[in-house]
Amino acid sequence: MSHRREASATPLFTPQGIGRAQRRALRKQTARAEARARAAAGPSSEQQPAEAVYPEAAYPPAGRPGPSSARGSRLKLPAHRMTTAVASAAYPFLAEGGLGADGIYIGKDLHAEGSFTFDPFELYGKVEGFTNPNVLLAGVIGQGKSALAKSLALRSVAFGYRVYVPCDPKGEWTAVAHALGGASIALGPGLPGRLNPLDAPPRPPSVPEAEWEGEVRKRRLLLLGSLARTVLGRDLLPMEHTVLDVALGTAVARAAASGRPPLLGDVAHALADGPGLDLAGGMLAGRLGDAARDLAHAMRRLVFGDLAGMFDAPSTTAFDPYRPMLSIDLSRLGGTDDAALVLAMTCASAWMEAALTDPYGGRRWVVYDEAWRLMRHPALLMRMQAQWKLSRGLGIANLMVIHRLSDLLTAGDAGSQSRALAEGLLADCSTRVIYRQETDQLAAAAGLLGLTNVESGALSHLTRGRGLWKVAGRSFVVQHQLHPAELQLFDTDARMH
Known part of the structure; x- marks a missing residue:
């Protein structure tokens, strides 16, 4: 009987992370x-135990002959094909990577089972398709969209950002501003607060004085034109644009002679002074007075009508750029008609936006709460869109809060300028956060946002505090989480308990 023994060596597996040099060293060791095993195998090895003859048992790369010979790299498995639905369950540890860890904590990503953070300033330039820091937030009443907006503002302060709310129709931001060490300006009939929407913002050091005067004049004309079109309910005629230009120039000259900024009352007085307009109009003498008649009545409402005593005097509060938060409380106007509230929102926004033109003011949030009220007024939409175009260069992220996506469709008929302006605001938002929508609103939401069937179907089943986040084309379902102190501070349903 032969006692001949065979010696061979083979690698069974290669550990992950082994480099080329290490693999070469392992092959040499094999x-x-x-x-050594072959050298030790000789005539005298027949009487020695196998453990002594073969201290390092090894097999050739092809393995030992015969079945079940432990061939390391020759193992072949049959291919298996499956659908992506099955693969998601077969490989449960593959999940969405999220937006990264840098940013403000929002809550829990329900698909990835991890934390969800968001910061538009950090994402800008890092995520493909993220072209602006503006955010659209939509959701029906009672689903927590106000709590999300407030927590986003409150947590941003810890990152050194400042928050400004130019129009707070319900007064819900006052407590948040005071909790952060900020301030709130209350406007309304009988209140001492005054804001002058024609205040000139501070000139940036890099802008020449002559150029800045032209920019200030353009902003004032845009505001006056928006207010006039909103009150009149129509577009201005070419002659009326000229009248506004001449009246503003007259008001600025009179105010400068008195050593004070121009007021809306100065503009209203100039519009009512027909002979004065004709005299200032030069070659248009005798024609401007007639064209100013409707404009004079429109401006008079802001000075002597239901908004008297709020925007017709010098500002009683100086803008402090170092406060962490500032809001303008318009809740005292809740009993007025919608047009009056919209005009007040526009004047208050113009005053605050003018103060935010400093490009060195740091990163800032500007929250437009109840923005759906502006959608029915094309002139205000135009002014708002012009402001948004400038915000990116100023380090400002705008947050627009509405109830339904169909609010954007109320701006006008399909193909109209008003509808184009509203859809332009949506296009200027790289982040869209959608809370629960009613079933009759799903078609409008899917059409405006380009949602898939799965996404649009999920909108009607989202629970309180849970929203669909569309960030530069990527989708996340996030459960917003609040600290108990935040929950108490943000409780907008306190009167219902």
């Missing part, structure tokens, strides 16, 4: 082990 070859040396095989050589």
